[in-house]
Structure formats: C-alpha cells, structure tokens
Amino acid sequence: MSRILFFLIFLSIIVKSRAQQPYSMVPGKIRTQWAMEVNPLAPLPEYPRPQLVRPEWTNLNGLWDYAIVPAGGGGVVPASFDGKILVPFAVESALSGVGKMVGKDQELWYHRSVDITPAMRRGKLYLHFGAVDWRAEIFINGRPAVKHEGGYDPFSIEISAFLKKGNRQEIAVKVWDPSDDGPQPRGKQVKNPHGIWYTPVTGIWQTVWLEPVPTTHIVSTRQTPDIDRAALLLSVAADGLQPGDKILVKATDGDKLIAEQEGGAGASFDIPVPQPKLWSPDSPHLYDITISVKRKGKTIDEVRSYFAMRKISMDKGADGIQRMLLNNTFLFQYGPLDQGWWPDGLYTAPTDKALLFDIEQTRNMGFNMIRKHVKVEPARWYYHCDRLGMLVWQDMPSGDLGARWESRPGVDGIGYEMNRSTESENIYRREWPAIMNSLHNFPSIVVWVPFNEAWGQFKTEEITAATMQADPSRLVNAASGGNFVDAGHMIDLHNYPEPAMPRSDLFGARQILVLGEFGGLGLPVPEHTWQQKDNWGYQSFKDGQALLDRYRVFMERMPALIRKGLSAAVYTQTTDVEVETNGLMTYDRKVIKMPVDSLRKLHSTMIRTPSE
Template sequence: MLYAGIQGNYTLTSWSSTTFEVPSSFTPDRVLLNFGAVDYEATVFINAKDATFHRGGYFAFTVDVTSYLNANGSNELLIFVHDPTDSDPYVVPIGKQTLTPSHIFYTPCSGIWQSVWIESAPLNYITQLDIAAGANGQVNATVSSSGNSSAGILTEVIDRNANSTIATYQGLANTACIFSVGSISTWAPETPVLYDIFITLGDDRVSSYTGFRTISRGVVDGIERPLLNGKFVLPFGTLDQGFWPDGIYTPPSREAMVSDLQTLKNLGFNMIRKHIKVKTALYYQAYNKMGLLKTILPNPVQQAEFARQLDLLITQQRVFPSIFTWVLYNEGWGQLTTSYPEFDLTARIRQLDPTRLVDSTTGWYDHGAGDYSDNHHYANPPYDPARIGLQGEFVGIGQKVSIEHLWNVQEAIDTINQTYEIDQTITAWNYRGHRLLTELQEQIGLFACSGGVWTQTTDVEGEVNGLLTHDRRVLRPDIAQWQADISGLYGAAASRTNSSMPFG
C-alpha cells in the first residue's frame, strides 16, 4: 500500500517512488498494478519505462506491468503527478478543492490518495464485474475479461447467513447473464441484506457481493415519489463532504469512515448525499452493510472530458447496491446555461445504468431534466407535478466551538461568520434543529416534498454547521430529540401513502 504523504501548498506537480518485489507465490502469467485513485493526472514508470497514463482524480485504474518487470529482484515504481486544481488555465473536475481555501471551498488533495497494490492473474482474467439484482430476484451480471470473449463463466450466489449456495448460472464472458434467484430477502435501509457472489473464469476466481433491491419512481396517491422495492421510502440524510483534518480526502482508517456512518444511522438518517466527490470502495461497502442510502464553465474539449469522466464514475460505482440516485450538477457549478447539456448527460447516465434515478441539477439552473425537482429552496417546499420534489440541501445552522475543535488555520477561522446561521450554545443549536425539522415534517405532510438533505455531516475547515465537529470529537445533536424528530419525518411520509407500486 502506498500513499503520497506529501504535505505542501500549491503542489501542482510531484514525484512518488518506491521499490517492490514480486512475491514468489504469484503465478507466472500476469502481474497487475492497481491504483485506487490518483489526483489528478498520473504517469506511471516501471523500471524507468513508461507503463501508463491516467487522467481523473477519483477513479481506479489498472495496468498490466508484466513486460516491464525485472526477471528477479527489485523493481522501481515511479509516479509523476500533475494536479492543477483551479490554477489557470485549467478547468478540471475539482469538487470543493481550491488553491485559495475560503469558507465553503477547501484545502486541495493531490497525488496518491487511495491504495496501490499488485496482484497476479492468469492470461485470461476478469477485468470488470457489473451486477444489478432486483427485488424480484432477477440478476443481471456482465463479466468482462482480458482475453477470449467466448470463454465460459460460472456465477454462484451465496446466502451469507446460511453460508450456502442458493443459485448458480453458467454463461459467457462479455455477455449479459440474466437469471433468477428464488426466496431472497430484499435490501432496504432497515434490512440491509447482502449476498456474496463468486465468479469463475478459467483459472481466475473473484468474489463480490450484491443486494436485491429495485429503485424506481411512480405516482403514489397523486404525487411523484421515489420508490424502493415498489414502496415510497422517504430518503432523509446529510450532505456529506468527506474531508478529514489529517488526510483531507483520505480518512485515517476504515474505522473512522464507519464511525461517521454509524453516527448518522444511530440518529435515524437513512441516506447520505455524497457531495461533489467520489469515495473509496471501502466507504461504499460500509454504506451497503449499514443500509445508508464556484462557477467555472468548460469549453467544448473540457466538456467532453467531463462527459468521459462521468462515464467512468457510473461504470465504476454502479456495482454498489446502496447507491440509489446519481447527481449530475450542483448549484450550476460547471453547468453550461446557454445550452442544456444536462438532458444529453442524463440520457447517457440512464443508458449506462437504467436501475437508478437521476438528480440532474441539484440547485438553481433547473430546466426540467431528470427525476427530481431539487432547487435548494431551503425554506419553501419544492414542487413539480411531473417529478419528485426534494429538498436537496436543507438548512445550514452552525455553532461556535473552541479552538481545539477547529481547523486551526487563520484564513478558515476568518470565514466562520459566513455560515448561514450561527448559535453560541449547543442548546440553542438543538432548538433550531428541532424547529427546522418540524418545518420539513410539515412540508412532507402538507405538500409534495419526498425527501431532504441536512447540511451537513461534519464541520469542514471554516464551515461549522456539521452534526460533528471537523475533528469528530463533538457530536452536537441531542440524540433522543433528533431520533424523535427524524422519526416524525418518516411518519409524515407514511401518512401520505396508502398504496405501493409493483417491482419495476
């Protein structure tokens, strides 16, 4: 495992190097070098030979390094990284990173921020696995391979609780394999049941997992609703930035990631809106187990690169059953307004993944694309009779804390008063939270609001409106109060429906 480990400002370029030996236990066929993510452009050299180039700071990539390796002994791995962030004249997908942090824009992450590892593989190996499992028990799986497209595959579905095989299917690589599994338990936030999957292709065997669930939309008692397994389930969660005071994008441990999620689950949230970034596979794995659901305009070349990376996002993340909605644009960032690219991009998302909903524009420039009316009204209930009404960002109340819990950078501290609303005490903060959750409950009970996103999970640098402080040492919510208020939201949603839809 290798991380960049560079702590510097304005690090637009960097070099990382290490040496490694191929274990004697590896098969002699192929050796693969895997990167979880490198921000933003990576050129990889093995023993002074150019092995690959990759662009895109959030995406995994793999290179077959067999031909670059020394027959015996040590090998040198050298990586050159270019990460322009928001420096001129570059326009790249940066999320909330900036070279000049200020309030809602944060310290950038550069270089290797996810794991790097090697593995052995046979000549014909599995390169990608796409699985979609519906609430009706139907599995649609495509196994991509490095070689023979007509090679046979064996798929096994395992019940984790009973440790028994409940279904097998023989098919072909690079071809959709569709089969049914009987007597399954469906995945839902309150019952996040997962099944193990084993795929065998010749001498290659990989393991994965899935959850049987169907995500759709439909009219329930006259209102467009998001449906999970044919029923209206109110999604309510937090805006989750996923920044850490010690590692920026990289959390200190898996346990730290899980702790954030468990805190939200304990309070009663059933969803997270992952905000303008892509997390590690371990993070989404934790979602699955728990059941948690500045304007720089691109030129045509940059817009095409945005579309290419959108394809990578969908194809790499669609395997995780807990993801129920793809979010395309946030508050107009990078969204062209002289034309409406969100319509074509929404169609592309649906082509790549027809099993989920699409929130084409969360906030501001909404021209009618996608499944949601999500305009960040904050105070006023959203409504579009043709789409699902969603409070995609709701409130942003802050509370001042002592210096040991703050991001101790003066520029960040100077922007704290830009927070929408700041309370001096935890008691006042909880009072405001109760009043605002009551207002959201009324929007759900009286109008067509079908979900909400509380801003936000944690403080981030100069923003102090989190449920947790940036260091995760102070939890602001009165747990019993918040559990009751969030339960009231689900109760209001339940009171608006007396029917359900068949599985899509």
Template sequence: MNILTTRWTNQAALGKTLQEYPRPMMVRNEWVCLNGIWDYIITDKRITPADFEDPDSFPFQGQIRVPFSPEAPLSGVMRQLKPDETLWYSLTVLLPWDTINETTDCLLLHFGAVDQICTVYVNGHHAGYHKGGYLPFTLDITKVAARSQRLHLLVSVRDFSDTSYHSRGKQKLTPGGMFYTAQSGIWQTVWLEKVAADHIKSLKLTPNLDHQSLSLKVQVSSSDCRQEALCQIYAPCLLTEQGVTEKACQELLFEGSIVPGKTACIPVKDPIPWTSDSPLLYPVRISFGQDQIYTYFAMRKLDIQLDKKGIPRFCLNDHPVFQTGVLDQGYWPDGLYTAPSDQALIYDIQTMKELGFNMLRKHGKIEADRWYFHCDRMGMLVWQDMVNGGNTYQSWFVTYLATLMNYLRIPVKDHCRFLFSRKSYEGRQEFIQETRQTIQALYNHPSIVCWVSFNEGWGQFSTKKISDMIRKLDSSRLVDPASGWFDQNCEDIKSIHYYFFGLPLPRKESRVMALSEFGGYSFRISGHSAYNKIYGYKKFNSQKALTNGIKALFLNTLLPAVPKGISASVYTQLSDVEEEVNGILTYDREMIKPVPHTIKSLNHRLKSQIQDQAF
C-alpha cells in the same frame, strides 16, 4: 489554522494505514498493499529526476506517507503542490511471489485515485498514463515484472486544481468558506495483484426484484470465447467488515456456467429485499479458469410511485421511503480527502444511522470503494454527485443571483457557457467521459440510489442530454439532473436548495421533489475547529441554541413541506470542514453538536409521515 487530529490519526501515523483489501466488490487472495512510506520530490521541471537524494537539485524532497496527499498532515509533507509543479513518487518493491510467468500469470498495478494527471514508470519503462483525479485505474505490468523480482515504481503527478476545467469538487488553491484546501497526488490505496493470464476484468450486476432474477455480465481478458465462467450464489447475510469470505458462503442457492461477454439472467427464487433496516447481501463466487473472485449483490428496486393524493414519492422495493440525509463532503482534518482509517469511514456512516438518517449525499467527490461497501452492508442509501469541474465560477451568478431567482421562481436555461463556466469544449467532453466512468466504477454498489449530474450551476451544461445519457447507462437508479438553482425540467427529481428567503415549492410538479440542501447552521466549538473564522448560514453559540434552531427548521419548514410533495431532504452537513462549521459532527469527529436524541426524533417523524401514506 489549528492542526486537528482524530482518534485514528496515531494509528495511521504508525504505518497501519488502510491495509484492508481496497475493492470489496471484486476480492482476490493474492495481493500486496503498497500504502506506506514512499520517497518524493516536488520540482518545477517535468524532466524525470535522476537522483532522489540530491538536496541541492531538489529542495522539496523527502518521504511521504501514501495514500495521503502532500497537503495533508498525515502525509508528513504539509506542502501545497502548485499548478506549475510536478510531484514525483518513488518506491522500490520486492515481489512476494517467486516468479511471474508471462505465459500463465498477469501482474496488475492498481491506483484507487491520483489527483489529477499522472504518468507511471516501472523499472524505467513507461507503464501508463491517467487523467482524472477521482477515478481508479489499473496497469498491466507483467512484462516488466517477469524480468525482475524487484520493481521500481516512479509516478509523476500534476494538478491544476481550480485553475483549469478539470474536475475538482470543493478544492480551491485559496480556500475559504464553502471551498476547502486543494489536495493532490496519490490519495487512495495503491496495490499489486497477481492473477492468471486469463482472468476476470470486470463485472456488471443488475438485480430485478419483480422478475426474481439477477442480470450478470462478466468481462474477461481471454479472447477464447469457448471458455465459460462458473457462478455460485449463496444465501443472503449481513456482511462484516471483512466482506465476502469463505465463511460468508454457506448455503448454495445457485450454481451454473455463464458465457463471458454476454449477459446471463440468473433466477433468484423468493428474493429477500435489501433495505436500510435489513441490508442483506448475497455472496457470490465466480471462477474463470485459474482465476477466482468473490463479490456480492442485493435484491432491491428503486422507483417513483404516486401516493393516494397523486403526489410522486420515492419507493424502495415498492414501499414509500422518506430519504432523510446529510451532505457528506468526505474531508478529514488529518487526511483531507483520505480518511485516516477504515474505522473512520465506518464511524461517519454508523453515527448518521444512529441519529436516524438513512441517506448520505456524497458531495463533489468519489469516495474510496470501501466507503460504498460499508454503505452497502450497513444499509445507508447514497446519492452520488458527479464531480464538478469547469473554469472559474461566476460566484455572483451561481450563488447570490441564483438564490434570488430560485426564490422568485425565475427559470434560467443552461445554454450560456460563460455564466456556467463551461467555455472549454475539451472540458465538456472530459466531464461526459468521467460521468460514464463514474457510473461504470460504482454501478454494482446497491447503496447508490441516485446519480446527481450537476450542483448549483457549477460547470453545468446540456443538462437534459447528460441526464438522458445517465439514464441509458443505468436505468435502475434515479437521476437528479440539477441539484439546486438551475432546474431544466427533466428526469426524475425536482431538486431544491433552501438556505435563505422562503422555501420555494413549485405550485405544481409532476416529478418527485427533494430538498437536496438545506440548513447549514453553524456552531463553532473551541478546540475542535480548524479555523477561528466561522462560515455558515445561521450562527449559534451553544448546543441548546443549535438544537432548538434545527428543531424549529424541521418543525416549521421541512415537516409541513412533506404533505406538499417533499420526499427527500439533505441537511448541510455531516461534519465541519475548515471554516465551514455547520456540521452535525465537529471536524475531528469528537463531538456531536446538536442533542442526538432530538435529531433522531425529528428523523423518525419525517420517515413516519411517508410510511403512513397509502398507495
């Protein structure tokens, strides 16, 4: 294994680690970032350690850079947490506020994500428990903070990785090929936020372009239903990396009171639609008592319409759009699941846009909230996978046999729990719960245009019921119920993967069709690869050969499939990851492997084919 760095590694190592406000959809002013150096211990016991400075009792201890997992080079630890071990974090925080008044104030402790199961203690008191390695959670620690200005945080973490049914994405304790290094612990930003006792807890923003309106629902902590919130909406603009600030709030378009807990319908006169080329966002200020937040929304509409030949096509704001995307694993050589900086997140999105792509499929992972914010403000469409889980996958079934059956058009129902690795009832219920939580957490981001329920049969079950549930939770977006092999003939999209044999287009299909994975062409560049071993679906030895291979794939397979119904495509993949060197970018993000102007030209041809269709 070769330790790779990125151009952002040194910045993170110097302690300037992800200091930006972590939740741009709900911005407040009084907050403290807790990213940085914490103490840690790894033990095979679940008993709370009495002393973090006893090397005889705890041979694996020291300091860890949060929010990087102990497996990541940037953490400073570089050790795999095993399923029978417990990772303990410790940090003492001196609050910057003079007092925390239990009557008028509320102190919230936020975790962006902790993989996989954690318990939090504050000043020796149990503060909360959370299960699920990909979702944010918040703890109210006001009572503890009100008695002491100095807080001691103790966090215990266990991670079963791929030895259990919990959601794990592409993580594997024994990585290789298409599966990557398992990571654990705190991997997204930790922060404290001081708010009023009566404060805004959550928002739900749903645009309606046809009716020129916004549905807004504000949930608050107060039980006093008589107190209203004040909503102010401003003229749309292109947001910068700083998000919604006073500077962004210029021309006031709407001001009015709304009742918390009830959905308000707010008029948006002469709305300016959000598009990939012009991603204008409407800044919003919401005040509730002493609490004030900034947020934003976009006026955009997603649906499927028939072209002049009766073929279903993806539409954005009633205009046909070919969604040409890449599979985005969200892995980094220095941070694993955690990007080394905010600029690194921006780089991936911006580079794909410059190459002509207008969509990213976030694969087997939920990103940090700022990634979605950058997609919102930069106009990048997002297909969001639900994070796969389940017991050990039957690789012979979900890879080799599935590929052949897919080519031969042999349908397979998802009833067999053994074949689909979903024998655990608890695991199935957990997936349903986390699907609900994922939609709730990401609902307000306008860049997300499609939810992907399952991928290639990994833990797939009750596909139609899951898709129906997603539709009820969010009718404003499209649903890809089964990306890959095991289509169950439901919901919006017929989702096809193509790596071997021929492209198995259905003879007749009433749903919109997407080539949701294809390509995977490999080219290893010495000095920019983490491993000497090469994994991919077709190997090339030079930039010219790779570029010609991709060009031939687009010209001979993808472009001819568009008139036959293909309306979106997802090339595998955005960057190399460990042994899988089939990225458009090298793993360290230093090189674009194919010739850029060729990729941009091919994407332009794809998008033009759909835009030229009459509706």
C-alpha cells in the same frame, strides 16, 4: 576553506538530514482520534476492492520518496528526492508528513522499490490505483507505462512487460494537478481556501496495490438487481479465455445455494433469486456471489463479490404527485450533505474505522440517506453503506467554474448554462461515466447527481439523458439546486436555512420533489475548529441547546411538507469542514453538537410520516 563554501556544505548537510528524518505528522492543525492509529509502515491495510475480491494481493501504501519539481520537466525520474511521503495521503495533508502546496506550476513525483517474486510473474501482474488527483503518469523501471487523467476513478496497468530481471523493481508516479486553475473536476478544492472552498488535494489519495492474476482471469462484473422479476442481471468481462472455457456463477444466501449457472465467453446471466430478501435501511440484506473461470473442470480464476435485491423508482400517489419509491413503496429519504473531508487526511480518512465512523454516526442519528457531495469515496465507504443500509446520492465532482456563461430558456423563466471549452467538456464526458461504472455494483447508491448548483452545468438535457441511458436502474437528479431544466427524475430546491420544497403544482406531476440542501446551522466549538477565529456558518448559535431548539423547529415543519409531496431532504451537513462550522459533528469528530438520541427521535417520527 572559505566561509561561503563551509556554509554551503553545512546547509546541504542540514537539508539532507531533514530529508532523511523519519516520518512524522505535520503539526499545527486539529486532528481526529484515528490519526494516532495510522501505522506509517502499513496505512489503510484493508482490501480495497470489496466487490471483486481475490486472496492474493500486495498493499503498496506506506512511505514513498517524493519530490516537488517545476512543471514541464518531461518524463525523467528525478535523480534525488525531497524526503518521504506517506501514501495514500495527499501531499497537502498533515498525515502525508509533507503538508506542502503544489499547484499548476509544479509537478509531484513519487518513487519506491518493490519486490516481485517469481510466483507473482506466473500470469499477469496488475498495478492498481484507487485514485490519483489529477493527471498521473506511471513509470515502471524508468519506462513510461500509462497516463491517466481523472481524480476520482480507479485505474490499473498490467506491468508484466515492464519488469526487469531480479526481484527488485522501481515504480515512479508523476502527478500534475492545476487545482482551480484547470478545467478538470475538483469538487471544492482551491489554491486559496476560504468559506466553502477547501485545501487542494494533489496526488495519490487512495490505496495503491499489486495483484497477480492468471493469464486467463476475470476483469470485472456488472450486477443489476430486478426485484419485480426476482432476478439478478449479471455480466462478466474476462481476459484470455480459451475455446471451451466456462464461466461459473454461484449465488448464495449464507450457506444456502440460491442459484448456479454456467456460460461461455461474453455470457450474460439472468440469475433467479426466489422470494428475494429486499435490501433497505431497516434490513440491508446482502447475498454472496462467486464467479469462476473453469477449464476442463479445473478452476483457473475465481473472485468473490456480493449483491443486494433492491429497486429505486418513482410513481404518482393518489394526489397525482410523483414520489420516490424504494422497493415499490414510498420511503421519505432524509440525510446529511456529506463532503468526506478530514482535518488530518483531507480527502483520505486516517483509517478504515474512521471511514466507517461517519456512516455509523449518521445511522445512529436516525438518518437513512447520505448525499455524497462533489466527491467520490473509496470503494470501502460504499461497502460500509451497503452493509449498514445507508442510501446514497452520488454527486459528480464539480469543476470548471470559470467558463463563459450563456443564457437559455428554462422551465421557470430564464436559466443559465456554461459554455465550456472542448477540453473541459471532454474531460467531464470521460470522467463521469468512469465514476458511474466503477460504482455501479454498490446497491446503496440510488441517485446520480451530474450537476450541483449550476457549478459547471452545461448541456443539461444531453448530459442527463446520457446518465439515464448509462444506468436505467437508478434515478437521476439532473441539477441539485442548480439551473432547473426539464430533465431527469427530480426537481431539487436548495433553501437556507429553513426547509422548503419545490412547487408541487408546477412540477409534481412529472418530477419528484426534493429539498436538496437546507439547514446549515452553525456552532463553532472552541478547541475543535480549523482556525481559532473567523469561522463561518449559514446561521450561528452559541450553544448546543439553542442549536437543537432551532433544529427541532425545522423538523416539526417537515411532516407537512412530506404530506404535500416532498420525497427527500438533505441537511447541511455531517461535519464541519475547515472554516465551515455547519456540521452535526466537529471537523475532528470529537464533539457531536446535538444529542444523538434527540436527533434519532426527531428523525424517526419524520421518516415514518405517510405520504397520503
């Protein structure tokens, strides 16, 4: 045997051996305390859809085969794979066990086998994906089943027609994600992370699961509270209804029945909620609701959900300035800019406890609101906000920052908008409504934010009007800190580092005055930074006391701004993210940089400042 042949055989054995090695987290970066709690056999085992719950489901998170191949190879599932990847952690993340970049010139393949029992075949069988970034093609037993574009909205495929004989079935997923080389929404992902731009997230990053349902089943609900009428507006979409089938709705408060109604196919329900217990940060009361399909008195399908009675609106005060109202009363909304990144999981929190931790700490610090910044979270994050009473402003993830600019008149002189390509515009117009629709039932969300700081901002009046029409029950912040156009409910200023506000004399009579970002006070904490040096902050401090002293000065200025008409403010930011060290907490969540009790005291005084 020649030396070259022997070397090639030896190399193939080494490569194969490495591909077959058991899962381990990629070393080299800081990690959270929850990383060690991740069970590779059952990561993120919690039920992923708390607004539409059925008891029967199968979690497909865990170790899948993966391969990274050149892009454009077609729809043929690879004959061999590079190794194992831990779903649902993006391939670039440490928790995936891979930690590799992909980019526009390559495709990422996933594969696994599943057992489908005869009981799961009796009705219909859905394969659900919480989120896959960005273009996903699903194959069942080698046959193409569905293609989905969109990195932030859930999607499903009914797979019964693709199943073969026997229990063992094959699922494969092909993903292409061009990151910042493409026009798609991507938030802060870039192929060359630096400053405020972070590591790409490619592939499956939320839970994958199977759900068997009856042939006749409930597909979705849309729930909108109306506290002025003491009622819940509910519509139910169902599939496979037969003549004579009825939809039964029961609303309860604990063990107490609030209302019960019955309707037919396509029915909408106006459910009375007498003397409603209003949802707020101080009292996040949730009602339960059960929706059933009945046939000749027999339950064919049933789901459980919940709702809250709350209202977000605007109205002028005695000074003629518009203010944001919660349940018809002014409440100053104050919270951090929350980007939802993790050093070990990137877009994906290691565990549900980790996902909950950020919200709980934000609440403990005395904030009553979170601005979810150019990212969408898994449904369970919003569920936790609903339970804990955390108001949420939801951004549309930005994208297409490389389009050509054109000038146009704005309300404050000259503004600018992007002249996006037809492809880019179509992608945005598909994904934003899909995101809004998927999140509609979460009462914690009170504000939609279509654009941030002119990042990809285009046709602002048109997009804002469409957003308002799609959901009249919430407020719309057309462009947070962006090109100011006379559209939407708010005028939103970004100002670093000091707090400031839009001019009330110019805007206050017609729009809510908002400080959409400020602060950015940085404190790198040794042993808890993404990299050892060259970290970045808007304004850096050497110790926690200096940081707190500066922050206290900012908080002492806020009551005067509130009295002048400021309705809300957003502080940058919840945690450090990669090289950014502006967080209230370190990126690994192991250090809170200012005393929680001090923050809570400062915030409670400010939030309770009257507007008049």
